[in-house]
Amino acid sequence: MEEHKSNTSFKPIATRKIYQYILEQFVHLVSTGVLKPGDKIPSERELAESFKVSRPSVREALRVLEIIGLIDIQPGGGAYLKEMELGPFISVVAPLMFSRDRFDLELLEFRELIEIRAIELLPNPLSAEALEPMGRAIGEMRRALQDNDVEAGALADIQFHRSLLLASNSFILQKVLELVVSLFEHAVRGGRSVVLEKQEDAAQLLHDHERIYRELASGNTDQAKKLLSSHLMMVRRYLR
Protein backbone atom coordinates (compact mmCIF):
# COMPACT_ATOMS: atom_id res chain seq x y z
CA MET A 1 0.00 0.00 0.00
CA GLU A 2 2.81 2.40 0.76
CA GLU A 3 4.11 4.52 -2.02
CA HIS A 4 7.70 4.22 -3.03
CA LYS A 5 9.77 7.06 -1.76
CA SER A 6 11.41 8.64 -4.74
CA ASN A 7 14.09 11.25 -4.54
CA THR A 8 13.71 12.11 -8.17
CA SER A 9 11.04 14.69 -8.80
CA PHE A 10 9.15 12.99 -11.57
CA LYS A 11 5.91 14.76 -12.16
CA PRO A 12 2.79 12.86 -13.15
CA ILE A 13 1.99 13.08 -16.82
CA ALA A 14 -1.21 14.90 -17.49
CA THR A 15 -2.96 13.54 -20.52
CA ARG A 16 -5.46 15.83 -22.13
CA LYS A 17 -8.47 14.78 -24.04
CA ILE A 18 -9.14 15.83 -27.58
CA TYR A 19 -12.19 17.87 -26.74
CA GLN A 20 -10.05 19.97 -24.42
CA TYR A 21 -7.73 20.92 -27.24
CA ILE A 22 -10.66 21.88 -29.40
CA LEU A 23 -12.16 23.84 -26.54
CA GLU A 24 -8.88 25.62 -26.00
CA GLN A 25 -8.65 26.72 -29.60
CA PHE A 26 -12.19 28.04 -29.57
CA VAL A 27 -11.79 29.96 -26.35
CA HIS A 28 -8.55 31.41 -27.63
CA LEU A 29 -10.16 32.56 -30.85
CA VAL A 30 -12.98 34.18 -28.92
CA SER A 31 -10.79 35.87 -26.34
CA THR A 32 -8.53 37.28 -29.04
CA GLY A 33 -11.51 38.61 -30.90
CA VAL A 34 -11.10 36.52 -34.03
CA LEU A 35 -14.51 35.04 -33.37
CA LYS A 36 -17.19 37.44 -32.28
CA PRO A 37 -20.75 37.07 -30.99
CA GLY A 38 -23.11 36.41 -33.87
CA ASP A 39 -20.57 34.50 -35.89
CA LYS A 40 -21.64 31.16 -37.23
CA ILE A 41 -19.58 28.16 -36.31
CA PRO A 42 -18.74 25.69 -39.07
CA SER A 43 -20.74 22.50 -39.08
CA GLU A 44 -19.66 19.61 -36.91
CA ARG A 45 -18.58 17.66 -39.94
CA GLU A 46 -16.45 20.51 -41.24
CA LEU A 47 -14.86 21.02 -37.84
CA ALA A 48 -14.13 17.33 -37.53
CA GLU A 49 -12.35 17.46 -40.85
CA SER A 50 -10.45 20.65 -40.03
CA PHE A 51 -9.26 19.36 -36.67
CA LYS A 52 -8.67 15.91 -38.14
CA VAL A 53 -10.69 14.31 -35.38
CA SER A 54 -13.95 12.46 -35.23
CA ARG A 55 -17.34 14.08 -34.97
CA PRO A 56 -18.06 12.85 -31.44
CA SER A 57 -14.95 14.65 -30.21
CA VAL A 58 -16.13 17.85 -31.83
CA ARG A 59 -19.57 17.37 -30.34
CA GLU A 60 -18.20 17.02 -26.83
CA ALA A 61 -16.38 20.31 -27.21
CA LEU A 62 -19.50 22.00 -28.54
CA ARG A 63 -21.48 20.53 -25.67
CA VAL A 64 -19.21 22.26 -23.21
CA LEU A 65 -19.37 25.53 -25.11
CA GLU A 66 -23.13 25.22 -24.95
CA ILE A 67 -23.15 24.69 -21.20
CA ILE A 68 -20.90 27.65 -20.48
CA GLY A 69 -23.33 29.64 -22.59
CA LEU A 70 -20.93 30.65 -25.32
CA ILE A 71 -22.84 29.22 -28.25
CA ASP A 72 -26.42 28.62 -29.24
CA ILE A 73 -27.06 25.41 -31.12
CA GLN A 74 -30.05 25.19 -33.39
CA PRO A 75 -30.78 21.63 -34.46
CA GLY A 76 -31.02 21.61 -38.22
CA GLY A 77 -29.62 25.11 -38.28
CA GLY A 78 -26.14 25.57 -36.97
CA ALA A 79 -24.24 26.86 -33.98
CA TYR A 80 -23.81 30.57 -33.33
CA LEU A 81 -21.51 32.36 -30.97
CA LYS A 82 -23.06 34.71 -28.47
CA GLU A 83 -22.04 36.86 -25.55
CA MET A 84 -21.40 34.49 -22.70
CA GLU A 85 -24.50 33.68 -20.69
CA LEU A 86 -24.66 31.92 -17.38
CA GLY A 87 -28.21 30.68 -17.86
CA PRO A 88 -27.47 27.17 -19.13
CA PHE A 89 -24.92 26.59 -16.43
CA ILE A 90 -27.28 27.85 -13.75
CA SER A 91 -30.15 25.68 -14.89
CA VAL A 92 -27.96 22.64 -14.34
CA VAL A 93 -26.49 23.70 -11.05
CA ALA A 94 -29.48 25.41 -9.43
CA PRO A 95 -31.09 22.25 -8.03
CA LEU A 96 -27.84 21.40 -6.30
CA MET A 97 -27.69 24.82 -4.73
CA PHE A 98 -31.23 24.99 -3.48
CA SER A 99 -31.00 21.55 -1.94
CA ARG A 100 -28.84 23.14 0.71
CA ASP A 101 -30.35 24.26 3.95
CA ARG A 102 -31.33 27.91 4.16
CA PHE A 103 -29.81 28.62 0.78
CA ASP A 104 -32.61 31.01 -0.08
CA LEU A 105 -31.80 33.35 2.78
CA GLU A 106 -28.10 33.19 2.19
CA LEU A 107 -28.62 34.00 -1.44
CA LEU A 108 -30.75 36.98 -0.57
CA GLU A 109 -28.16 38.32 1.83
CA PHE A 110 -25.49 37.87 -0.78
CA ARG A 111 -27.56 39.61 -3.37
CA GLU A 112 -28.06 42.51 -1.03
CA LEU A 113 -24.33 42.85 -0.57
CA ILE A 114 -23.66 42.82 -4.30
CA GLU A 115 -26.58 44.80 -5.54
CA ILE A 116 -26.01 47.68 -3.19
CA ARG A 117 -22.45 47.85 -4.40
CA ALA A 118 -23.66 47.69 -7.99
CA ILE A 119 -25.97 50.66 -7.68
CA GLU A 120 -23.12 52.68 -6.30
CA LEU A 121 -21.51 52.17 -9.67
CA LEU A 122 -24.48 53.18 -11.77
CA PRO A 123 -23.71 55.86 -14.34
CA ASN A 124 -25.33 59.18 -13.69
CA PRO A 125 -27.61 60.04 -15.36
CA LEU A 126 -28.98 56.77 -16.63
CA SER A 127 -29.50 56.47 -20.35
CA ALA A 128 -32.94 56.07 -21.83
CA GLU A 129 -32.02 52.63 -23.09
CA ALA A 130 -31.19 51.60 -19.55
CA LEU A 131 -34.42 53.00 -18.19
CA GLU A 132 -36.73 51.48 -20.77
CA PRO A 133 -36.58 47.82 -19.64
CA MET A 134 -37.05 48.94 -16.06
CA GLY A 135 -40.21 50.72 -17.04
CA ARG A 136 -41.46 47.65 -18.84
CA ALA A 137 -40.79 45.48 -15.80
CA ILE A 138 -42.79 47.87 -13.65
CA GLY A 139 -45.69 47.78 -16.08
CA GLU A 140 -45.57 44.01 -16.07
CA MET A 141 -45.52 43.97 -12.30
CA ARG A 142 -48.52 46.29 -12.11
CA ARG A 143 -50.48 44.08 -14.45
CA ALA A 144 -49.54 40.97 -12.47
CA LEU A 145 -50.66 42.66 -9.29
CA GLN A 146 -54.08 43.42 -10.75
CA ASP A 147 -54.44 39.86 -11.99
CA ASN A 148 -53.18 38.61 -8.65
CA ASP A 149 -50.67 36.49 -10.53
CA VAL A 150 -48.04 35.77 -7.91
CA GLU A 151 -45.50 34.07 -10.12
CA ALA A 152 -45.69 36.65 -12.90
CA GLY A 153 -45.26 39.34 -10.28
CA ALA A 154 -42.19 37.68 -8.86
CA LEU A 155 -40.70 37.27 -12.31
CA ALA A 156 -41.38 40.93 -13.09
CA ASP A 157 -39.72 41.84 -9.82
CA ILE A 158 -36.67 39.86 -10.88
CA GLN A 159 -36.76 41.47 -14.28
CA PHE A 160 -36.70 44.90 -12.71
CA HIS A 161 -33.60 44.11 -10.72
CA ARG A 162 -32.01 42.46 -13.71
CA SER A 163 -32.47 45.52 -15.88
CA LEU A 164 -31.11 47.63 -13.06
CA LEU A 165 -27.93 45.66 -12.71
CA LEU A 166 -27.37 45.53 -16.44
CA ALA A 167 -26.89 49.27 -16.33
CA SER A 168 -24.02 48.94 -13.87
CA ASN A 169 -20.50 49.86 -14.89
CA SER A 170 -18.81 46.80 -13.45
CA PHE A 171 -18.52 43.78 -15.65
CA ILE A 172 -17.98 41.38 -12.78
CA LEU A 173 -20.85 42.67 -10.73
CA GLN A 174 -23.04 42.35 -13.78
CA LYS A 175 -22.09 38.73 -14.28
CA VAL A 176 -22.33 37.78 -10.63
CA LEU A 177 -25.67 39.50 -10.23
CA GLU A 178 -26.88 37.87 -13.39
CA LEU A 179 -25.95 34.60 -11.79
CA VAL A 180 -27.73 35.43 -8.56
CA VAL A 181 -30.81 36.75 -10.27
CA SER A 182 -30.92 33.68 -12.49
CA LEU A 183 -30.88 31.53 -9.40
CA PHE A 184 -33.84 33.45 -8.02
CA GLU A 185 -35.64 33.11 -11.30
CA HIS A 186 -35.02 29.40 -11.28
CA ALA A 187 -36.38 29.15 -7.76
CA VAL A 188 -39.52 31.07 -8.66
CA ARG A 189 -40.18 29.00 -11.74
CA GLY A 190 -39.61 25.90 -9.67
CA GLY A 191 -42.47 27.04 -7.47
CA ARG A 192 -40.35 27.86 -4.46
CA SER A 193 -41.67 30.65 -2.29
CA VAL A 194 -38.75 32.98 -2.27
CA VAL A 195 -41.36 35.57 -3.07
CA LEU A 196 -43.92 37.66 -1.32
CA GLU A 197 -47.32 36.11 -1.53
CA LYS A 198 -49.65 38.58 0.07
CA GLN A 199 -51.09 41.18 -2.22
CA GLU A 200 -50.39 44.18 -0.03
CA ASP A 201 -46.74 43.18 0.13
CA ALA A 202 -46.58 42.87 -3.62
CA ALA A 203 -48.14 46.31 -3.83
CA GLN A 204 -45.43 47.63 -1.54
CA LEU A 205 -42.78 46.12 -3.78
CA LEU A 206 -44.31 47.72 -6.82
CA HIS A 207 -44.50 51.04 -5.06
CA ASP A 208 -40.83 50.87 -4.13
CA HIS A 209 -39.84 50.07 -7.68
CA GLU A 210 -41.85 52.95 -9.03
CA ARG A 211 -40.22 55.40 -6.68
CA ILE A 212 -36.76 54.12 -7.56
CA TYR A 213 -37.58 54.35 -11.22
CA ARG A 214 -38.84 57.92 -10.91
CA GLU A 215 -35.74 59.04 -9.08
CA LEU A 216 -33.48 57.40 -11.63
CA ALA A 217 -35.43 58.85 -14.52
CA SER A 218 -35.15 62.36 -13.12
CA GLY A 219 -31.44 61.95 -12.49
CA ASN A 220 -31.48 61.74 -8.71
CA THR A 221 -29.26 58.68 -8.68
CA ASP A 222 -28.16 59.17 -5.13
CA GLN A 223 -31.67 59.25 -3.84
CA ALA A 224 -32.47 56.13 -5.87
CA LYS A 225 -29.57 54.35 -4.26
CA LYS A 226 -30.88 55.04 -0.80
CA LEU A 227 -34.33 53.87 -1.79
CA LEU A 228 -33.03 50.65 -3.31
CA SER A 229 -30.87 49.98 -0.32
CA SER A 230 -33.72 50.25 2.14
CA HIS A 231 -35.93 48.37 -0.29
CA LEU A 232 -33.62 45.36 -0.26
CA MET A 233 -33.26 45.42 3.48
CA MET A 234 -37.01 45.51 3.82
CA VAL A 235 -37.35 42.45 1.63
CA ARG A 236 -34.79 40.59 3.65
CA ARG A 237 -36.36 41.47 6.96
CA TYR A 238 -39.61 40.23 5.57
CA LEU A 239 -38.21 36.85 4.67
CA ARG A 240 -36.52 36.35 7.99
Next chain:
Amino acid sequence: MEEHKSNTSFKPIATRKIYQYILEQFVHLVSTGVLKPGDKIPSERELAESFKVSRPSVREALRVLEIIGLIDIQPGGGAYLKEMELGPFISVVAPLMFSRDRFDLELLEFRELIEIRAIELLPNPLSAEALEPMGRAIGEMRRALQDNDVEAGALADIQFHRSLLLASNSFILQKVLELVVSLFEHAVRGGRSVVLEKQEDAAQLLHDHERIYRELASGNTDQAKKLLSSHLMMVRRYLR
Protein backbone atom coordinates in the same frame (compact mmCIF):
# COMPACT_ATOMS: atom_id res chain seq x y z
CA MET B 1 -40.52 39.92 -42.75
CA GLU B 2 -43.31 40.75 -40.39
CA GLU B 3 -44.50 38.08 -38.09
CA HIS B 4 -48.07 37.00 -38.26
CA LYS B 5 -50.11 38.48 -35.50
CA SER B 6 -51.69 35.63 -33.69
CA ASN B 7 -54.38 36.01 -31.11
CA THR B 8 -53.92 32.48 -29.97
CA SER B 9 -51.13 32.12 -27.44
CA PHE B 10 -49.31 29.18 -28.92
CA LYS B 11 -46.05 28.72 -27.13
CA PRO B 12 -42.97 27.47 -28.95
CA ILE B 13 -42.27 23.83 -28.35
CA ALA B 14 -39.08 23.26 -26.46
CA THR B 15 -37.43 20.02 -27.45
CA ARG B 16 -34.95 18.66 -25.01
CA LYS B 17 -31.97 16.58 -25.83
CA ILE B 18 -31.34 13.18 -24.36
CA TYR B 19 -28.27 14.25 -22.47
CA GLN B 20 -30.37 16.82 -20.66
CA TYR B 21 -32.70 14.16 -19.35
CA ILE B 22 -29.77 12.11 -18.14
CA LEU B 23 -28.23 15.20 -16.57
CA GLU B 24 -31.49 15.98 -14.85
CA GLN B 25 -31.75 12.56 -13.30
CA PHE B 26 -28.20 12.72 -12.04
CA VAL B 27 -28.56 16.16 -10.52
CA HIS B 28 -31.80 15.10 -8.90
CA LEU B 29 -30.21 12.04 -7.36
CA VAL B 30 -27.38 14.14 -6.02
CA SER B 31 -29.54 16.94 -4.65
CA THR B 32 -31.80 14.44 -2.90
CA GLY B 33 -28.81 12.74 -1.37
CA VAL B 34 -29.27 9.39 -3.06
CA LEU B 35 -25.87 9.82 -4.62
CA LYS B 36 -23.14 11.19 -2.39
CA PRO B 37 -19.57 12.38 -2.93
CA GLY B 38 -17.25 9.42 -3.25
CA ASP B 39 -19.83 7.21 -4.88
CA LYS B 40 -18.80 5.45 -8.01
CA ILE B 41 -20.88 6.00 -11.10
CA PRO B 42 -21.75 2.96 -13.20
CA SER B 43 -19.77 2.52 -16.37
CA GLU B 44 -20.85 4.32 -19.50
CA ARG B 45 -22.01 1.07 -21.05
CA GLU B 46 -24.11 0.17 -18.05
CA LEU B 47 -25.65 3.63 -17.96
CA ALA B 48 -26.42 3.46 -21.65
CA GLU B 49 -28.23 0.22 -21.10
CA SER B 50 -30.09 1.44 -18.01
CA PHE B 51 -31.26 4.62 -19.72
CA LYS B 52 -31.92 2.74 -22.93
CA VAL B 53 -29.86 5.25 -24.89
CA SER B 54 -26.61 5.11 -26.79
CA ARG B 55 -23.23 5.55 -25.23
CA PRO B 56 -22.47 8.91 -26.89
CA SER B 57 -25.56 10.36 -25.23
CA VAL B 58 -24.36 9.16 -21.86
CA ARG B 59 -20.92 10.54 -22.56
CA GLU B 60 -22.27 14.00 -23.34
CA ALA B 61 -24.05 14.05 -20.01
CA LEU B 62 -20.92 12.91 -18.19
CA ARG B 63 -18.93 15.54 -20.02
CA VAL B 64 -21.19 18.24 -18.61
CA LEU B 65 -20.99 16.76 -15.13
CA GLU B 66 -17.24 16.86 -15.48
CA ILE B 67 -17.20 20.50 -16.48
CA ILE B 68 -19.41 21.63 -13.64
CA GLY B 69 -17.00 19.76 -11.40
CA LEU B 70 -19.40 17.20 -10.02
CA ILE B 71 -17.52 14.09 -11.09
CA ASP B 72 -13.96 12.98 -11.58
CA ILE B 73 -13.36 10.72 -14.53
CA GLN B 74 -10.40 8.39 -14.50
CA PRO B 75 -9.71 6.86 -17.88
CA GLY B 76 -9.50 3.15 -17.44
CA GLY B 77 -10.86 3.53 -13.92
CA GLY B 78 -14.34 4.93 -13.63
CA ALA B 79 -16.21 8.10 -12.72
CA TYR B 80 -16.59 9.22 -9.12
CA LEU B 81 -18.86 11.81 -7.63
CA LYS B 82 -17.28 14.58 -5.62
CA GLU B 83 -18.27 17.75 -3.86
CA MET B 84 -18.92 20.29 -6.57
CA GLU B 85 -15.80 22.14 -7.62
CA LEU B 86 -15.60 25.21 -9.78
CA GLY B 87 -12.09 24.55 -10.98
CA PRO B 88 -12.85 22.85 -14.30
CA PHE B 89 -15.40 25.47 -15.20
CA ILE B 90 -13.02 28.27 -14.32
CA SER B 91 -10.18 26.85 -16.34
CA VAL B 92 -12.38 27.01 -19.42
CA VAL B 93 -13.83 30.42 -18.78
CA ALA B 94 -10.84 32.23 -17.32
CA PRO B 95 -9.24 33.20 -20.64
CA LEU B 96 -12.50 34.81 -21.70
CA MET B 97 -12.65 36.82 -18.53
CA PHE B 98 -9.11 38.09 -18.53
CA SER B 99 -9.33 39.15 -22.13
CA ARG B 100 -11.51 42.00 -20.93
CA ASP B 101 -10.00 45.37 -20.28
CA ARG B 102 -9.02 46.07 -16.70
CA PHE B 103 -10.52 42.80 -15.55
CA ASP B 104 -7.71 42.29 -13.03
CA LEU B 105 -8.52 45.41 -11.12
CA GLU B 106 -12.23 44.82 -11.18
CA LEU B 107 -11.70 41.33 -9.88
CA LEU B 108 -9.57 42.60 -7.05
CA GLU B 109 -12.15 45.17 -6.05
CA PHE B 110 -14.82 42.53 -6.14
CA ARG B 111 -12.76 40.18 -4.06
CA GLU B 112 -12.24 42.90 -1.53
CA LEU B 113 -15.97 43.39 -1.24
CA ILE B 114 -16.66 39.70 -0.76
CA GLU B 115 -13.73 38.75 1.35
CA ILE B 116 -14.28 41.47 3.90
CA ARG B 117 -17.83 40.28 4.23
CA ALA B 118 -16.64 36.69 4.56
CA ILE B 119 -14.32 37.41 7.46
CA GLU B 120 -17.18 39.06 9.28
CA LEU B 121 -18.78 35.64 9.22
CA LEU B 122 -15.79 33.72 10.51
CA PRO B 123 -16.55 31.51 13.48
CA ASN B 124 -14.92 32.61 16.71
CA PRO B 125 -12.66 31.05 17.78
CA LEU B 126 -11.27 29.37 14.70
CA SER B 127 -10.74 25.63 14.90
CA ALA B 128 -7.29 24.13 14.69
CA GLU B 129 -8.23 22.41 11.45
CA ALA B 130 -9.07 25.79 9.94
CA LEU B 131 -5.83 27.33 11.14
CA GLU B 132 -3.51 24.56 9.98
CA PRO B 133 -3.68 25.17 6.20
CA MET B 134 -3.22 28.88 6.82
CA GLY B 135 -0.05 28.14 8.72
CA ARG B 136 1.18 25.96 5.90
CA ALA B 137 0.50 28.67 3.35
CA ILE B 138 2.52 31.13 5.42
CA GLY B 139 5.41 28.73 5.65
CA GLU B 140 5.31 28.22 1.92
CA MET B 141 5.25 31.96 1.36
CA ARG B 142 8.23 32.48 3.60
CA ARG B 143 10.20 29.85 1.74
CA ALA B 144 9.26 31.39 -1.62
CA LEU B 145 10.38 34.79 -0.36
CA GLN B 146 13.81 33.45 0.56
CA ASP B 147 14.18 31.73 -2.79
CA ASN B 148 12.89 34.87 -4.49
CA ASP B 149 10.37 32.70 -6.34
CA VAL B 150 7.73 35.18 -7.37
CA GLU B 151 5.19 32.74 -8.74
CA ALA B 152 5.40 30.37 -5.80
CA GLY B 153 4.96 33.32 -3.50
CA ALA B 154 1.87 34.49 -5.32
CA LEU B 155 0.39 31.01 -5.24
CA ALA B 156 1.08 30.74 -1.52
CA ASP B 157 -0.58 34.11 -1.06
CA ILE B 158 -3.63 32.79 -2.86
CA GLN B 159 -3.52 29.63 -0.81
CA PHE B 160 -3.57 31.66 2.37
CA HIS B 161 -6.68 33.51 1.35
CA ARG B 162 -8.27 30.33 0.11
CA SER B 163 -7.83 28.59 3.42
CA LEU B 164 -9.17 31.68 5.15
CA LEU B 165 -12.36 31.76 3.16
CA LEU B 166 -12.93 28.04 3.54
CA ALA B 167 -13.41 28.67 7.23
CA SER B 168 -16.27 31.05 6.58
CA ASN B 169 -19.78 30.18 7.64
CA SER B 170 -21.49 31.18 4.43
CA PHE B 171 -21.80 28.59 1.72
CA ILE B 172 -22.34 31.12 -1.03
CA LEU B 173 -19.46 33.32 -0.04
CA GLN B 174 -17.27 30.24 0.06
CA LYS B 175 -18.22 29.26 -3.45
CA VAL B 176 -17.99 32.74 -4.90
CA LEU B 177 -14.66 33.36 -3.25
CA GLU B 178 -13.43 30.00 -4.43
CA LEU B 179 -14.36 31.16 -7.89
CA VAL B 180 -12.60 34.47 -7.52
CA VAL B 181 -9.52 32.96 -5.98
CA SER B 182 -9.39 30.33 -8.71
CA LEU B 183 -9.45 33.09 -11.27
CA PHE B 184 -6.49 34.73 -9.56
CA GLU B 185 -4.68 31.43 -9.45
CA HIS B 186 -5.30 30.94 -13.12
CA ALA B 187 -3.97 34.40 -13.85
CA VAL B 188 -0.81 33.79 -11.86
CA ARG B 189 -0.14 30.44 -13.50
CA GLY B 190 -0.72 32.08 -16.84
CA GLY B 191 2.12 34.43 -16.01
CA ARG B 192 -0.01 37.51 -15.63
CA SER B 193 1.31 40.06 -13.19
CA VAL B 194 -1.60 40.35 -10.84
CA VAL B 195 1.01 39.94 -8.20
CA LEU B 196 3.56 41.98 -6.40
CA GLU B 197 6.96 41.58 -7.90
CA LYS B 198 9.30 43.52 -5.68
CA GLN B 199 10.75 41.60 -2.81
CA GLU B 200 10.06 44.17 -0.13
CA ASP B 201 6.39 44.17 -1.13
CA ALA B 202 6.26 40.42 -0.90
CA ALA B 203 7.82 40.69 2.51
CA GLN B 204 5.12 43.13 3.52
CA LEU B 205 2.46 40.68 2.35
CA LEU B 206 4.02 37.90 4.33
CA HIS B 207 4.21 40.10 7.38
CA ASP B 208 0.53 40.98 7.09
CA HIS B 209 -0.43 37.36 6.80
CA GLU B 210 1.60 36.41 9.82
CA ARG B 211 -0.05 39.09 11.92
CA ILE B 212 -3.50 38.02 10.80
CA TYR B 213 -2.69 34.43 11.52
CA ARG B 214 -1.41 35.24 15.01
CA GLU B 215 -4.53 37.18 15.87
CA LEU B 216 -6.78 34.43 14.62
CA ALA B 217 -4.82 31.77 16.44
CA SER B 218 -5.09 33.63 19.72
CA GLY B 219 -8.80 34.20 19.25
CA ASN B 220 -8.76 37.92 18.52
CA THR B 221 -11.00 37.51 15.50
CA ASP B 222 -12.12 41.10 15.49
CA GLN B 223 -8.59 42.39 15.40
CA ALA B 224 -7.80 39.93 12.60
CA LYS B 225 -10.70 41.27 10.61
CA LYS B 226 -9.42 44.79 10.82
CA LEU B 227 -5.97 43.69 9.79
CA LEU B 228 -7.25 41.73 6.83
CA SER B 229 -9.44 44.59 5.75
CA SER B 230 -6.60 47.08 5.68
CA HIS B 231 -4.38 44.43 4.13
CA LEU B 232 -6.70 44.05 1.18
CA MET B 233 -7.08 47.76 0.71
CA MET B 234 -3.33 48.13 0.74
CA VAL B 235 -2.98 45.53 -2.00
CA ARG B 236 -5.57 47.26 -4.10
CA ARG B 237 -4.01 50.66 -3.70
CA TYR B 238 -0.74 49.13 -4.76
CA LEU B 239 -2.16 47.77 -7.97
CA ARG B 240 -3.85 50.97 -8.94
Next chain:
DNA sequence: CCTGTCAACTGGTAATACCAGTTACTATAG
Protein backbone atom coordinates in the same frame (compact mmCIF):
# COMPACT_ATOMS: atom_id res chain seq x y z
C1' DC C 1 -46.46 36.67 -56.47
C1' DC C 2 -47.43 33.19 -53.48
C1' DT C 3 -47.11 28.29 -52.49
C1' DG C 4 -45.86 23.77 -52.23
C1' DT C 5 -42.20 20.47 -53.26
C1' DC C 6 -37.81 18.67 -53.11
C1' DA C 7 -32.87 18.27 -52.49
C1' DA C 8 -29.07 19.51 -49.67
C1' DC C 9 -27.78 20.86 -45.86
C1' DT C 10 -27.79 20.94 -40.32
C1' DG C 11 -27.52 18.70 -35.58
C1' DG C 12 -29.29 14.38 -32.69
C1' DT C 13 -28.82 9.70 -31.93
C1' DA C 14 -27.48 5.05 -32.47
C1' DA C 15 -24.51 1.06 -33.23
C1' DT C 16 -20.09 -0.84 -33.61
C1' DA C 17 -15.38 -1.33 -33.34
C1' DC C 18 -10.87 -0.69 -31.68
C1' DC C 19 -7.24 1.39 -28.68
C1' DA C 20 -5.18 2.35 -24.22
C1' DG C 21 -5.12 2.36 -19.62
C1' DT C 22 -6.54 0.21 -15.04
C1' DT C 23 -7.57 -3.56 -12.13
C1' DA C 24 -7.65 -8.01 -10.21
C1' DC C 25 -6.85 -12.52 -10.57
C1' DT C 26 -3.62 -16.25 -11.67
C1' DA C 27 0.22 -18.88 -12.80
C1' DT C 28 4.90 -19.14 -12.55
C1' DA C 29 9.71 -18.49 -11.01
C1' DG C 30 12.38 -17.66 -7.02
Next chain:
DNA sequence: CTATAGTAACTGGTATTACCAGTTGACAGG
Protein backbone atom coordinates in the same frame (compact mmCIF):
# COMPACT_ATOMS: atom_id res chain seq x y z
C1' DC D 1 5.25 -19.38 0.46
C1' DT D 2 6.11 -15.10 -1.69
C1' DA D 3 6.82 -11.94 -5.14
C1' DT D 4 6.79 -11.24 -9.70
C1' DA D 5 5.08 -11.34 -14.29
C1' DG D 6 1.53 -12.30 -17.14
C1' DT D 7 -3.21 -12.41 -18.54
C1' DA D 8 -8.03 -11.56 -18.99
C1' DA D 9 -11.76 -8.56 -18.14
C1' DC D 10 -12.88 -4.54 -17.24
C1' DT D 11 -12.76 0.99 -17.83
C1' DG D 12 -12.98 5.39 -20.65
C1' DG D 13 -11.26 7.68 -25.33
C1' DT D 14 -11.77 7.85 -30.06
C1' DA D 15 -13.17 6.80 -34.69
C1' DT D 16 -16.41 5.28 -38.22
C1' DT D 17 -20.69 4.77 -40.24
C1' DA D 18 -25.40 5.20 -40.61
C1' DC D 19 -29.86 7.04 -40.22
C1' DC D 20 -33.40 10.30 -38.48
C1' DA D 21 -35.44 14.87 -38.01
C1' DG D 22 -35.45 19.45 -38.54
C1' DT D 23 -33.97 23.70 -41.31
C1' DT D 24 -32.97 26.10 -45.40
C1' DG D 25 -33.06 27.61 -50.00
C1' DA D 26 -33.84 26.96 -54.69
C1' DC D 27 -37.07 25.90 -58.00
C1' DA D 28 -41.27 24.79 -60.37
C1' DG D 29 -46.14 25.29 -60.74
C1' DG D 30 -50.32 27.42 -59.47
